Amino acid sequence: xxxxxxxxxxxxxxxxxxxxxxxxxxxxxxxxxxxxxxxxxxxxxxxxxxxxxxxxxxxxxxxxxxxxxxxxxxxxxxxxxxxxxxxxxxxxxxxxxxxxxxxxxxxxxxxxxxxxxxxxxxxxxxxxxxxxxxxxxxxxxxxxxxxxxxxxxxxxxxxxxxxxxxxxxxxxxxxxxxxxxxxxxxxxxxxxxxxxxxxxxxxxxxxxxxxxxxxxxxxxxxxxxxxxxxxxxxxxxxxxxxxxxxxxxxxxxxxxxxxxxxxxxxxxxxxxxxxxxxxxxxxxxxxxxxxxxxxxxxxxxxxx
Amino acid sequence: xxxxxxxxxxxxxxxxxxxxxxxxxxxxxxxxxxxxxxxxxxxxxxxxxxxxxxxxxxxxxxxxxxxxxxxxxxxxxxxxxxxxxxxxxxxxxxxxxxxxxxxxxxxxxxxxxxxxxxxxxxxxxxxxxxxxxxxxxxxxxxxxxxxxxxxxxxxxxxxxxxxxxxxxxxxxxxxxxxxxxxxxxxxxxxxxxxxxxxxxxxxxxxxxxxxxxxxxxxxxxxxxxxxxxxxxxxxxxxxxxxxxxxxxxxxxxxxxxxxxxxxxxxxxxxxxxxxxxxxxxxxxxxxxxxxxxxxxxxxxxxxxxxxxxxxxxxxxxxxxxxxxxxxxxxxxxxxxxxxxxxxxxxxxxxxxxxxxxxxxxxxxxxxxxxxxxxxxxxxxxxxxxxxxxxxxxxxxxxxxxxxxxxxxxxxxxxxxxxxxxxxxxxxxxxxxxxxx
Numbered sequence: 001x002x003x004x005x006x007x008x009x010x011x012x013x014x015x016x017x018x019x020x021x022x023x024x025x026x027x028x029x030x031x032x033x034x035x036x037x038x039x040x041x042x043x044x045x046x047x048x049x050x051x052x053x054x055x056x057x058x059x060x061x062x063x064x065x066x067x068x069x070x071x072x073x074x075x076x077x078x079x080x081x082x083x084x085x086x087x088x089x090x091x092x093x094x095x096x097x098x099x100x101x102x103x104x105x106x107x108x109x110x111x112x113x114x115x116x117x118x119x120x121x122x123x124x125x126x127x128x129x130x131x132x133x134x135x136x137x138x139x140x141x142x143x144x145x146x147x148x149x150x151x152x153x154x155x156x157x158x159x160x161x162x163x164x165x166x167x168x169x170x171x172x173x174x175x176x177x178x179x180x181x182x183x184x185x186x187x188x189x190x191x192x193x194x195x196x197x198x199x200x201x202x203x204x205x206x207x208x209x210x211x212x213x214x215x216x217x218x219x220x221x222x223x224x225x226x227x228x229x230x231x232x233x234x235x236x237x238x239x240x241x242x243x244x245x246x247x248x249x250x251x252x253x254x255x256x257x258x259x260x261x262x263x264x265x266x267x268x269x270x271x272x273x274x275x276x277x278x279x280x281x282x283x284x285x286x287x288x289x290x291x292x293x294x295x296x297x298x299x300x301x302x303x304x
Numbered sequence: 305x306x307x308x309x310x311x312x313x314x315x316x317x318x319x320x321x322x323x324x325x326x327x328x329x330x331x332x333x334x335x336x337x338x339x340x341x342x343x344x345x346x347x348x349x350x351x352x353x354x355x356x357x358x359x360x361x362x363x364x365x366x367x368x369x370x371x372x373x374x375x376x377x378x379x380x381x382x383x384x385x386x387x388x389x390x391x392x393x394x395x396x397x398x399x400x401x402x403x404x405x406x407x408x409x410x411x412x413x414x415x416x417x418x419x420x421x422x423x424x425x426x427x428x429x430x431x432x433x434x435x436x437x438x439x440x441x442x443x444x445x446x447x448x449x450x451x452x453x454x455x456x457x458x459x460x461x462x463x464x465x466x467x468x469x470x471x472x473x474x475x476x477x478x479x480x481x482x483x484x485x486x487x488x489x490x491x492x493x494x495x496x497x498x499x500x501x502x503x504x505x506x507x508x509x510x511x512x513x514x515x516x517x518x519x520x521x522x523x524x525x526x527x528x529x530x531x532x533x534x535x536x537x538x539x540x541x542x543x544x545x546x547x548x549x550x551x552x553x554x555x556x557x558x559x560x561x562x563x564x565x566x567x568x569x570x571x572x573x574x575x576x577x578x579x580x581x582x583x584x585x586x587x588x589x590x591x592x593x594x595x596x597x598x599x600x601x602x603x604x605x606x607x608x609x610x611x612x613x614x615x616x617x618x619x620x621x622x623x624x625x626x627x628x629x630x631x632x633x634x635x636x637x638x639x640x641x642x643x644x645x646x647x648x649x650x651x652x653x654x655x656x657x658x659x660x661x662x663x664x665x666x667x668x669x670x671x672x673x674x675x676x677x678x679x680x681x682x683x684x685x686x687x688x689x690x691x692x693x694x695x696x697x698x699x700x701x702x703x704x705x706x707x708x709x710x711x712x713x714x715x716x717x718x719x720x721x722x723x724x725x726x727x728x729x730x731x732x733x734x735x736x737x738x739x740x
Contacts, residue, residue: 014734047721050520052519052520072521077516079516080513081512083512083513083516084512086508087318088318096314097518097521100307100522102521
């Protein structure tokens with residue numbers, strides 16, 4: 001079953017269309033990357049999924065059911081900026097939000113204790129959020145998002161403000177949640193996160209979805225038939241089926257060349273031709289990174 | 305709904321648990337009596353301790369000048385020029401020159417001083433001359449002072465209000481004036497302080513993005529109403545504590561000064577006989593205190609609560625809409641100003657029209673129009689309000705509240721999710737019209 005199905009969703013504002021017939025399918029128990037430059041419509045989509053605003057057209061299914069108010073308890077949402085009351089104590093804060101999401105007071109208290117202990121921050125209960133650092137507040141915010149055991153978790157830039165230790169802690173928690181059967185949606189600009197964590201991605205640009213699929217499929221789709229060769233002794237390869245894009249000296253007479261095959265063929269052909277003219281130390285296909293795919297597709301768009 | 309209850313509870317606790325709430329609740333009712341007491345005390349002390357100033361005088365008309373509370377008059381013998389020279393070498397307050405003058409047209413009396421004399425000082429010296437000249441004139445015209453005094457008659461009109469059912473009730477316009485003013489000012493402060501708090505809370509939620517998390521669990525309108533009602537209950541609690549505190553303090557003070565409040569009559573209307581009887585027995589102070597105590601306090605408190613709630617809900621909704629539209633309190637200024645105009649109008653009218661002429665047409669209309677009625681009605685409260693006016697005013701207040709809340713809600717639901725937009729009235733109108 002799919003965790004979330006967005007079907008032809010359109011949202012118009014007075015002067016622009018924020019989402020234009022966007023359809024996205026998010027399989028259950030995956031980590032899904034929702035990518036796109038600023039202003040592409042990601043926030044609008046997330047707000048629609050969170051029932052903060054309603055779409056003008058289209059339909060959204062959560063675990064096969066039409067999105068409706070009971071799903072508030074099923075979805076957990078972590079907005080990009082704080083999302084916590086500065087003057088409220090950590091414990092009171094978590095309790096308040098848990099109860100707004102429909103938990104009983106008793107359940108909420110048990111869960112809050114569990115999570116505070118797990119993050120080793122039990123003594124923060126009586127602290128006000130304004131006394132915490134940004135990273136500390138973000139931990140509280142993370143707890144706030146997962147406290148009611150949502151099956152679908154939406155995280156908007158979850159790693160901003162974290163030091164590497166805490167980022168790792170949160171990464172582990174996210175992987176753990178996935179193992180337990182949760183579906184996680186990331187909205188992010190950080191391509192390392194996507195590279196490391198996401199199974200599926202969708203790219204939204206200028207209110208339209210322009211790419212969707214598993215990370216593997218997407219990378220396959222954007223192969224460029226380019227290969228990286230470490231070798232000893234220079235060569236030139238101009239003309240013919242190959243194009244030498246780059247050749248730099250690495251160290252101790254070893255060189256690194258980037259070669260593009262202009263017509264489809266087996267990499268074996270390239271290897272065979274190369275060993276005629278140089279000593280090949282290593283040979284590897286250059287697989288595009290998510291960052292390269294992103295930039296290629298969103299040319300001219302703004303990105304951080 | 306359960307969730308609105310949670311929000312109300314949270315908002316209520318947020319405010320009540322603050323130290324500032326405790327301080328404001330306990331000290332504000334004590335501040336005003338304390339300030340007045342202090343001022344009276346200081347004035348009395350300074351009057352008692354004031355050093356008498358010496359005024360030299362050169363008299364060419366041979367008048368008698370008695371010393372006053374502030375001035376001792378010392379005659380200087382010699383011409384004016386000499387007197388001026390002598391005065392500049394002393395520390396005395398001033399030099400008074402009295403030329404020979406006609407009783408009918410005194411001219412040329414001059415006061416030389418080193419610093420500008422205060423208006424009070426000048427007046428007291430002028431009065432001195434006026435009395436002197438009056439007595440001289442009486443002497444000249446052969447008027448007996450006793451005869452003149454016997455012409456003077458003191459008239460005190462006692463005012464008694466007769467209701468349609470024929471019940472009579474003594475009333476004291478001064479007391480009613482005071483009550484109207486106090487209630488009006490208190491209403492103005494209450495609405496302003498609580499309205500501003502709502503706005504501040506909403507701006508805070510918006511900038512910290514808390515609102516996104518909350519709005520994913522409740523409808524924006526529920527959040528707005530939860531906040532407004534939560535804060536209203538804080539206001540009610542505060543009001544209740546103030547009433548209890550003030551009553552206790554008042555009775556305590558009265559008891560301390562040995563004035564016994566007539567407890568049986570405290571909440572009833574005093575019959576004419578009783579009033580007349582008391583007037584004969586009691587001193588004037590006790591009388592006006594009785595007057596205050598005999599006011600229909602339960603009715604005043606109820607009316608105050610109703611208009612506080614109504615006015616607060618109307619202005620609270622408007623303040624909420626403003627808070628949702630802007631990103632910072634500074635940005636809110638431009639929208640707050642038009643909201644405060646009806647408040648200012650009713651506040652100023654309190655002194656210009658309402659307290660002076662509580663049944664005049666301006667006063668009546670101001671107390672019926674919803675945006676101005678809370679303050680205007682409180683100004684009129686002591687003077688008696690025809691039932692139809694009060695009913696119409698209350699009805700319109702409720703209608704006004706529903707209308708403003710509806711408008712504010714429509715702006716609020718869009719505004720809280722918009723940050724970084726330059727907002728003007730056109731944008732607000734667009735948000736109001738926006739679907740879904």
